[in-house]
Amino acid sequence: MNRKKREFCTYLNFDYRGVEEHLAKMAARGWRLEKVGPWFWTYRRAEPAQAAYAVTYLPSASQYDPEPSETRESLEELCAAAGWEPVAEWAQMQIFVNERPDPLPLETDESVRLAAIHRSMKKGFLRWGAVMLVLALVMAGLQVKTLLTDPFHLLSSSSGLFSAALWDLLVILQTANLLGYWRWYRKSAQSVAQGGPCAAAGRGLRLLNLIALWLVGICLVLYLAATAATAESDQSVFMVCYLALFGLMVFLLDRIRRALRRQGVSRRKNLAITLVMDVVLSVVLVGGLFTAYGILRFSGVLDGDGTYIYEHREWDTSPEPLPLTLEDLTGEAYPHVRRNRYGSGSFLVREDHCWETVLDAADDGMSLDYTITTLALPSLRDLAAESILTEWTDRGYYDWVEADPAPWGADAAYRQIFDDGWDRFLTGDYLLCWPDRIVEISLTDLEPTPGQMAVIGEKLQNA
Amino acid sequence: MAREKFQTLTEQMFYILLCLGQERCGADVMAWISETTGGRVAVGPGTLYNLLEQFLQAGYIRETKVEGRKRSYVIAPAGQAALEAEVQRLRTLTADYETCLNEEGQP
Numbered sequence: 042m043n044r045k046k047r048e049f050c051t052y053l054n055f056d057y058r059g060v061e062e063h064l065a066k067m068a069a070r071g072w073r074l075e076k077v078g079p080w081f082w083t084y085r086r087a088e089p090a091q092a093a094y095a096v097t098y099l100p101s102a103s104q105y106d107p108e109p110s111e112t113r114e115s116l117e118e119l120c121a122a123a124g125w126e127p128v129a130e131w132a133q134m135q136i137f138v139n140e141r142p143d144p145l146p147l148e149t150d151e152s153v154r155l156a157a158i159h160r161s162m163k164k165g166f167l168r169w170g171a172v173m174l175v176l177a178l179v180m181a182g183l184q185v186k187t188l189l190t191d192p193f194h195l196l197s198s199s200s201g202l203f204s205a206a207l208w209d210l211l212v213i214l215q216t217a218n219l220l221g222y223w224r225w226y227r228k229s230a231q232s233v234a235q236g237g238p239c240a241a242a243g244r245g246l247r248l249l250n251l252i253a254l255w256l257v258g259i260c261l262v263l264y265l266a267a268t269a270a271t272a273e274s275d276q277s278v279f280m281v282c283y284l285a286l287f288g289l290m291v292f293l294l295d296r297i298r299r300a301l302r303r304q305g306v307s308r309r310k311n312l313a314i315t316l317v318m319d320v321v322l323s324v325v326l327v328g329g330l331f332t333a334y335g336i337l338r339f340s341g342v343l344d345g346d347g348t349y350i351y352e353h354r355e356w357d358t359s360p361e362p363l364p365l366t367l368e369d370l371t372g373e374a375y376p377h378v379r380r381n382r383y384g385s386g387s388f389l390v391r392e393d394h395c396w397e398t399v400l401d402a403a404d405d406g407m408s409l410d411y412t413i414t415t416l417a418l419p420s421l422r423d424l425a426a427e428s429i430l431t432e433w434t435d436r437g438y439y440d441w442v443e444a445d446p447a448p449w450g451a452d453a454a455y456r457q458i459f460d461d462g463w464d465r466f467l468t469g470d471y472l473l474c475w476p477d478r479i480v481e482i483s484l485t486d487l488e489p490t491p492g493q494m495a496v497i498g499e500k501l502q503n504a
Numbered sequence: 505m506a507r508e509k510f511q512t513l514t515e516q517m518f519y520i521l522l523c524l525g526q527e528r529c530g531a532d533v534m535a536w537i538s539e540t541t542g543g544r545v546a547v548g549p550g551t552l553y554n555l556l557e558q559f560l561q562a563g564y565i566r567e568t569k570v571e572g573r574k575r576s577y578v579i580a581p582a583g584q585a586a587l588e589a590e591v592q593r594l595r596t597l598t599a600d601y602e603t604c605l606n607e608e609g610q611p
Contacts, residue, residue, distance in 0.1 A: 097549075098550075116553045118531070118573040118575075119530040119534070119552055120549040122534060147549055147550040148551050149516065149547055149548035149551045150551045150555070153551045153555055156554070157554045
């Protein structure tokens, strides 16, 4: 039988009544609260008992205070006289338990309770809630700007869509939490003024927080699935490692903060050291992960097959297959080949980037470079084409001119043109469009014949 | 809206200030109030802690000694004045009640 149990806490900081009732229920089921962590509350197995739990607030308390803190000790001294034993603390919230029958309540004046809660909330919940709301509004605003100016860029990026969903959720959640608190505070103040108790926090906000948490989880799974489907598998592993390291960092920071408290370090020093460690751990863990990934990627370990050097350049021992190769176009088998392929995109748009360079028997080089953009919805084609065409013209001297799509077997075709006022010539870059696919291909070393155009169109349309 | 701070004293505030006419620690305050009022007024430890903090900040009481976790307090002149003002207010209420009763025979 498990002796410990962890539970994700979804109670809001001001919902003292919800916490009290929940802990009493858990005690009746044989689970006693032992510790409040950054994300989880830890319970230990005990004999089921009818225990009264009560919550009070210490507005002056901080989770960075040295242990034992003077304020908490003074409170505990008073509580002990009435049979209340300390259980745990959660920011300014102090949790006590009493197993005496019909104990003296911890709080006997609702106006004093409400004032203490409000001062505590102003110090933590409201302040950080407001900061997070402003941050989320700025980030969501930037996402909206991207959506209006370059929607295809946002739709074709899993991380862009994921972060947009997260910021939007945070805006909704923080707005609801702050408005929910003010509503609760007003109702409580009215009730207390008429001699009644503080209002119940209700289940609505808690439910909303729970739903938001599930949505974040679903978005995260979708994001990882989209990354796995569109990018290389090592990128998905990288993202999982990144998230695991983020969790580890939060865990370690909590341990450091608690250790400093036990050492009796002052609040200010604890805060400063924890902040410094936050930066150090971010650099060491996340920076270390990026460095390790970069080294593995550039060393070729992740590429699988080996390479060799010829004519001072690196070539593949066993080149990976590509949807279209120079050999397909020229019919010539090349002795030295170097290929690269990587994916990106989202569940709406998948981008496959392929690149090949070869040396023929006379050591003359050629290269081929193309990106296949596959669209989940045909309605995205105009948006995608416009984005790609505009992206190039934005860079300066390049523009696209319409070309005959028939030789390619495409619906529409464009060819890039260079014009800087003095020189004007067609480049080897083409854009080929089908209902659910766009191909951007660079044929810098080859002026394609109608036969080669047909091969390109057939292979890349069906790749 | 919530009561204006210390504009009038609640029963619990009144008895805390009253019992701190003599130096007492928090636990003694709770016991004294319960005993004096025959259990009619009870001050919970959370409420007492917050009220003592507020009284200290307002200068109504002062801390006299700290023995381990036990802290003792005594009423300060500002607290004494507040207590007397409250008593005066209650006397006025009582007087108004009696006047009303004598003149109009109500309530």
